[in-house]
Amino acid sequence: MTTVGRKSGAIYTDPAAPVEERVTDLLARMTREEKLAQLGSAWAFSLIEGGQYSAERARAVLRHGLGHVTRIAGATSLKAAQVARVANAIQRFLVTETRLGIPAIVHEEVCSGLMAREGTIFPQAIGVASTWEPELNRRLADAVREQMRAMGSHQGLSPVLDVVRDPRWGRTEETYGEDPYLVARMGAAFIRGLQGASLAEGVIATAKHFVGYGASEGGLNWAPAHLPPRLLREVYLYPFETAVREAGLQSVMAGYHELDGIPCHANRELLGDVLRGEWGFAGTVVSDYFAVEQLHSYHHFAGDREQAAALALTAGTDVELPATDAYADALAGAVDAGEVGEEKLDEAVSRVLRHKFELGLFEDPYVDEGAVAAVVNAERHREVALETARRSLVLLKNDGILPLRPGAGTIALIGPNADNARHLLGDYSFAAHVESLAAARERQGLLGQMMTVPDDLETEESTDGLPTVRDELTARLGDRVRFAPGCDVIDPSRDGFDEAVAAAAAADVAVLVLGDRSGLTTRATTGESRDRSSLDLPGVQEDLVRAVVATGTPVVAVLVAGRPVGGDFLHENCAAVLSAWLPGQTGAQAITEVLLGEVNPSGRLPISYPRTVGQIPVFYGHKVSGGRSHWHGDYVDSPVSPRYPFGHGLGYAPFAIELATLDRAEVTAGDSVTVEVTVANTGDRAGEEVVQLYIRDPRATVTRPVLELKSFARVSAGPGRRAAVRFDLPTGQLGFYDRDMNYTVETGQIEVYAGFSADNRTLAGTFTITGDADRPRAGKAYTGTVSVGEPPQVTTSPA
Incomplete structure (x- = not known):
């Protein structure tokens, strides 16, 4: 194979040349086949045989180059060092065995860390x-970036910026909740951590799923979203806009669903x-996985793959x-038939090449x-995982039983999630995904129809060594802990009820860990x-709760769950009820520390907690x-x-707002x-609280929500101590889309509230916006500044 090397004097091989010049030079040298290859991808296992890189397979798959390795x-089932070895082998083939020597981008899932x-x-x-x-999320993403770069990967399929107000939807767990401002702040922080100071050392973040995917009909995956234009702009597009304009987002993944009759992958x-x-x-x-082809097979929006490719590009x-x-071949046919212009092909290829240059891959x-072993899971x-888990736990209810006091007697530890580390993990953990790949190998369902999985995939749950709540609690309390699982998560058997x-x-x-x-x-x-279709605990767990409560013994419920x-x-x-969500590999330690009072719970709800499915959607704004x-x-x-309510959470140290004022x-x-x-x-005792800043526009030319979150700050204080929070609130944050769908900051009165949840707040004051009533879009602000300090201290007697 003849390659274009540095000795050729090609501009694209010159690291000192501007990126745009390198892109232009390389694009001009590419054949149609090489361009098409840059817009495609290949599963890693299509290049592996027997757990090793296969040169024979590579020659068939990579002969014209490749855009992404999946x-x-x-x-x-490769371990970290093996992943790095395979990544190097793939890149070596592309660099030395293809005509132009263009490396590939390796992407990975990073929803709860590198999968x-x-x-x-x-x-x-x-x-x-x-x-x-947000800063903790930036540190989390920075850790993910280090691990990805060490293994040879360059693009992470996260953050999920879907605003979700229907917890029936299974992917609620992957989101940052119901509020566009909170989603935007958490997402922007993740993007900054993952992408780093520059892509030369960073990883491309991929915000998904563009847009409105979490507002699906009936809470069903892949279902249409019914979003009027103003709601789409102000709530669902807002986190993505913030990510692009404020955080420098480098990649977007389109959603599987459709909006107003147009599938997102074909929505120009x-x-x-x-x-x-x-x-x-x-x-x-x-694209989301398989979604271009689905324009034909799922949406019936395209007549065949050729038309699907043309519509998407x-x-x-x-x-x-x-x-x-x-x-x-389908896209090549579409270009030949004039269904899509050659210039569109070149635009897309240019964007892919630009990323490869910016990543430093050439x-x-x-x-x-x-060096991989020293970085991965360091x-x-x-x-960081433990600190995040500790601060993520939300104490929903407590009649004073928590924290469990030293010497308080024996503890019956019950429930299907009390002694199972696998159940502490989210859907995009490695253990979960080897299960889904194994199911696909058995050809179960749509996923199995769309992909081929190698027979040498190891499908063990991969949670060996991860502690459970039983492990952590027993390590501290010994034989004071009496364990009985009671039941399974979904199995209907009640055979374990008597023991529990x-x-x-x-x-x-x-x-009860349920x-x-x-x-x-x-x-x-x-x-x-x-x-x-229900938010009750699955299986017979609700019956287990009734049976245990009937004993008269006080019950603490720990909910390890992906949604309310x-x-x-x-x-x-x-x-007492403690929401632990899906707390990851250190989650059992965090849960135990909170139960025993070693850590003060400080998590706050990012989503309103419904009473029943019949209320949905229930959200504060x-x-x-x-x-x-009504009547x-x-x-x-x-x-x-x-x-x-949204923002709710209890701690072992109560806080109160003593003063909330405006400067004008x-x-x-x-x-x-x-x-x-x-x-x-x-x-x-010392504690932490989240101070939340809300506004209300009581009268506008377009009706406004009863409350809108505009800022927040986590504060800490010792017993009897105070903390001062200073919020800078730009008026550019207070606008909305008017009747002509222009972003506008109107004159008029604004109410400002400070509190600890959407239902626990105090009026800080009101102010009037004067001047230009039609601020242009350029006047939009995405966030203000926040500072936390100490006011002059006047010690009060603890409650």
Whole structure:
């Protein structure tokens, strides 16, 4: 094979040349086949045989080059050093055995850490959002970046920026919750951590799923989303816009679903007019897995693969993942037939090449195989995972039973998630995905029809060595802990009830660890395509709760789950309820520390907690006319209010707002208002609280939500101590899309509230916006500044 090397003097091989010149030079040298190859991808296992890189397979798959390699770590059973070795071998073939020597981008799933056999498993995103601490999410993503780069991968398929207000949807766990501002702040922090200071040392972040995927009809995966234009702009597009404009996002993944009759992968208004035209996005749009072909087979929007390829590329979908189903012969046919212009092909290829230059792949496509072990799942990364897990736990209810006191007697530890480390992990953990690949190998369902999985895939759960709640609690309390599982997560058998009831009856307190099993297979109760019509605990767990409560022993419920779960009986009759979400590999330690009071719970809900499925959607930012204040107010059979409000969470140290003031009563559009809030720890131990800043526009030319989150800050204080929070609130944050769909900051009055949840707040004051009533889009602001300090201390007696 003749290659174009540096001796040829080609501009694209010169690292000192500007990136755009290198892209232009390389593009001009490429054949049609080489261009098409850059828009395609290949599963890693198509290049591996017997756990080793296969040169024979590589020659067939990579002869014209390749855009992306799909999941060397996440779709095989390889250990970290083996992943790096295979990555190097693939790049070596591309660099030395193809005509132009163009390296590939290796992408991986990173929803709860790098999805790799030895990667650190962080809490799932809904738990990360519960920390209300963007900087912690940046550190998490920075750890993921280090591990990915060490293994030879360059693009992570995260963050999920879907706003979700229907927890029936199985992917609720992958999101940052219901509020666009919180989602935007957490997502932007993740992007900054993953992409780093520059892509030369960073990893491309891929925000998904563009857009409205979490608003699906009936809470069903892949279902249409019914979103009017203003709601789409103000809520669902907002986190993506923030990511592009504020965080420098480099990649977007389109959603599987359709909006107003147009599948997202073929939606030129979204991908072209809004994303690239209005926002100036210059990165790549990648397809969700199999979604280009699905324009034909699933949506019936295209007559065949050729038309599907033409529609997707014309709309702005640059790269087809996870394998090249339509962007090969079908796309070539579409170009030949004039269904898509050659210039569209060149635009997409240019964007892919630009990323490869910016990643430094032409200069340094290889990784140090001997250095991988020191980076992957390093102790510093496990510490971030533990800190995140600790701060993600939300104490929903507590009648004083928690923390469990030293010497408080025996504890009956019960429930299907009490002694199973696998159940602590999210749907995009490695253990979950080897299960889904194994199911695909057995040809079960649509996934199995779309892919081929190698027979040498090892399908063990890969959770050896990860501690369970039973392990952690027993390590501290010894034989004071009496364990009985009681039942399975989904199995209907009650055979273990008698043992569990006997253990509870003989104990001083019963700790029930209940909830979900996350994944993509039929064994899972939450996760991608694992949508539910009920929010009760799956299986017979609700009956187990009733049986244990009937013993009269006080019950603490720990919910290990991917969404709000649990029926009325559980939440009304348990003495305490702790939401642990899916806390990852260090989750058992974090749960135990909170139960025993070693750590003060400080997580806060990023999503309103429904009482029943019949309330859905229930979210705090509804309209005044949203039915919550009609003639009778409540439903006939249930309150309209959520069980626990957005932002809610208890701790072992209560806080109170002592002062909340504005620095002015009038401000010109384009300026800012300063909000000063003083909070006091009124308890007898140190604690943390999240101060939340909300606004309300009581009268506008377009009706507004009753509340809108505009800032927040996590504060800590010792017993009897205070903390001062200063919020800078730009008026550019307070606009909306007017009747002509222009972003506008209107004159008028704004109410400002500070509090600890959407339902626990105090009025800080009101101010009036004066001046220009029609601020242009350029006047939009995405966030203000926040500072936390100490006011002059006046010690108060602890409550």
